[in-house]
Amino acid sequence: MGARSPQQVDGWLSAVDLTLTDADLDEIAAAITRTGAGDGPARPPRG
Numbered sequence: 001m002g003a004r005s006p007q008q009v010d011g012w013l014s015a016v017d018l019t020l021t022d023a024d025l026d027e028i029a030a031a032i033t034r035t036g037a038g039d040g041p042a043r044p045p046r047g
Contacts, residue, residue: 022046 003009020028031041 032042
């Protein structure tokens with residue numbers, strides 16, 4: 001996990017401008033629930 005070079009971090013910087021819609025979050029939560037991935041909440045609180 002994590003970057004091994006400064007160039008890898010540079011590639012992640014554009015993710016700062018990403019905005020997920022409620023529909024996006026619902027789709028991600030459904031995939032997490034369906035696959036049993038992770039051990040935390042499937043979706044952040046709405047708000």
